[in-house]
Amino acid sequence: MKIGVLASQGAFAEHIAILHQLKVEALPIRLPRELNGLDGIIIPGGESSSISKLMLDYHLMNEVRNLAEDGLPILGTCAGMVLLASKVSDLDIEPLGAMDITVRRNAFGRQIDSFEAELSMPVLGEKPFPGIFIRAPLIEQANSEVEILARLNGGTAVAARQGKLLASAFHPELTDDLRFHQYFIDIVTGNRKVGLE
Ligand code: GLN
Numbered sequence: 001m002k003i004g005v006l007a008s009q010g011a012f013a014e015h016i017a018i019l020h021q022l023k024v025e026a027l028p029i030r031l032p033r034e035l036n037g038l039d040g041i042i043i044p045g046g047e048s049s050s051i052s053k054l055m056l057d058y059h060l061m062n063e064v065r066n067l068a069e070d071g072l073p074i075l076g077t078c079a080g081m082v083l084l085a086s087k088v089s090d091l092d093i094e095p096l097g098a099m100d101i102t103v104r105r106n107a108f109g110r111q112i113d114s115f116e117a118e119l120s121m122p123v124l125g126e127k128p129f130p131g132i133f134i135r136a137p138l139i140e141q142a143n144s145e146v147e148i149l150a151r152l153n154g155g156t157a158v159a160a161r162q163g164k165l166l167a168s169a170f171h172p173e174l175t176d177d178l179r180f181h182q183y184f185i186d187i188v189t190g191n192r193k194v195g196l197e
Helices: 012-021 048-057 061-069 079-084 179-189
Strands: 002-006 025-029 040-043 074-077 085-088 099-104 114-119 129-134 138-142 147-151 157-162 165-168
Touching (some): 012 040, 012 179, 040 061, 040 079, 079 085, 079 165
Parallel strands (some): 002 040, 040 074, 085 099
Antiparallel strands (some): 099 138, 147 157, 157 165
16 A cells, blocks of 8 residues: 655655554655555645645646545645635635535634644544644534544534545644544545445
8 A cells, every 4th residue: 555645845754654653655745746556645734825836836736636536535634634625714725625625724713823632533432532733724614425523622623534535623643643544544445434434
């Protein structure tokens, strides 16, 4: 199995390190030809406006969009979730439009720019998952094909899945809890079928 981590900008090295811990081959992707032969893609956190611009400049946007349409598994974390969305509050970002979610960027305001929250995420088991939020987006709306996997205490949706697409508002690559990445790898290998969790 080979997973490509979009390395235009942002926290890609941390994702690659986690995949290596899971004994999964992982490589940084900067050019369209590097997308050949991948079993899955991770779009990391960073600045979604920069990532979106660089993806357009390097001709990655349409390629990744087509791969998502063809059913390639994609995980987007934080800015990566913004990129996966079909609608973004911020009009200067062109998202991939792969997931039927509406996302609000920088949704938590200055006071709680960054915070940690123990998230209950039944698909990962009983133990809460350590959610690290850094200038995080939130999921404002999701259509009925989207499964919300985690919410903050107030009910805000912060992780979701739609088929083979997985998104989190937080940074699973900044914890030493490997379960979220393992969940993605299980989607890639077909061990987590839609609707069977
Ligand atoms: N605020 C960033 C954005 O919307 C996301 C932050 C992050 O990825 N940690 O682009």
